[in-house]
Amino acid sequence: MQEKVNERKTNHLIELIDIKKIYQMGDTEVRANDGINLTIDEGEFVAIVGKSGSGKSTIMNIIGALDIPTSGQYILKGQDVSKIKGDELATVRNKMIGFIFQQYNLLPKQILLENVELPLLYAGYGKKQRREMAMEALKTVGLEDKWKNYPNQLSGGQQQRGAVARALAGNPSLILADEPTGALDSRTSKELLDFLSKLNEEGNTIVLITHDRNVAEQARRVVGLKDGKIIYDQSVEEYRKQA
Numbered sequence: 323m324q325e326k327v328n329e330r331k332t333n334h335l336i337e338l339i340d341i342k343k344i345y346q347m348g349d350t351e352v353r354a355n356d357g358i359n360l361t362i363d364e365g366e367f368v369a370i371v372g373k374s375g376s377g378k379s380t381i382m383n384i385i386g387a388l389d390i391p392t393s394g395q396y397i398l399k400g401q402d403v404s405k406i407k408g409d410e411l412a413t414v415r416n417k418m419i420g421f422i423f424q425q426y427n428l429l430p431k432q433i434l435l436e437n438v439e440l441p442l443l444y445a446g447y448g449k450k451q452r453r454e455m456a457m458e459a460l461k462t463v464g465l466e467d468k469w470k471n472y473p474n475q476l477s478g479g480q481q482q483r484g485a486v487a488r489a490l491a492g493n494p495s496l497i498l499a500d501e502p503t504g505a506l507d508s509r510t511s512k513e514l515l516d517f518l519s520k521l522n523e524e525g526n527t528i529v530l531i532t533h534d535r536n537v538a539e540q541a542r543r544v545v546g547l548k549d550g551k552i553i554y555d556q557s558v559e560e561y562r563k564q565a
């Protein structure tokens with residue numbers, strides 16, 4: 323197969339170029355991210371690890387288009403999102419990224435189906451299409467028969483799977499998970515991790531944040547942060563040896 327030679331090489335899904343996020347706290351400067359360079363390709367499963375305060379959530383918020391860096395560039399699927407603000411940032415987020423965040427729980431007053439439909443609504447899909455896409459996502463996580471249930475009528479693991487369905491429903495380019503197993507018991511947590519691995523095997527790109535070694539070992543590549551900087555970037559096999 324012949325490749326086009328003069329096209330810019332943008333087959334990276336994510337390209338972070340010298341990303342800095344600096345907070346001015348009175349006289350002191352907090353460098354939450356201090357020159358992050360990282361590329362992630364489609365189909366990867368990457369864990370970002372590091373101690374509390376190392377800058378994991380900060381970089382995740384930037385990758386998730388929830389926040390913009392103080393300086394540096396963030397290219398997502400060839401588009402520079404580091405400079406987009408407000409509504410446009412929200413559109414990028416809703417169209418391209420599925421979130422599985424511990425704190426992004428299901429809304430208690432909406433049934434499961436409505437919860438899963440919510441990001442599709444923000445992304446601008448019509449009612450009929452939302453319904454179809456949401457049911458499809460519920461099928462993927464094995465909850466199609468629970469679509470009418472309110473979150474409190476689901477087990478903890480089912481709720482988490484519901485949140486996964488919500489993340490998947492819009493066929494996002496990227497699935498982001500910040501401490502996704504933080505609130506789960508070990509069995510439910512294993513279920514979720516197995517599920518993420520399966521999604522990755524099916525071609526989904528996953529970036530997961532954790533401070534838990536066992537969780538990180540489920541990924542295929544592990545990126546270590548310290549004081550806002552990357553201190554290692556290795557395959558999971560290398561990471562396991564490093565123990």
Ligand SMILES: Nc1ncnc2c1ncn2[C@@H]1O[C@H](COP(=O)(O)OP(=O)(O)OP(=O)(O)O)[C@@H](O)[C@H]1O
Nearest residue numbers: 345352353354373374375376377378379380381533
């Ligand atoms: N809004 C803010 N204002 C000032 N400092 C902040 C702000 N947000 C984060 N920080 C600081 O930036 C650093 C990185 O924070 P971050 O939340 O990214 O850490 P983390 O690796 O996610 O930690 P944890 O594992 O505890 O969640 C910390 O020192 C934190 O105090």
Ligand SMILES: [Mg+2]
Nearest residue numbers: 375378379380
């Ligand atoms: Mg954090």
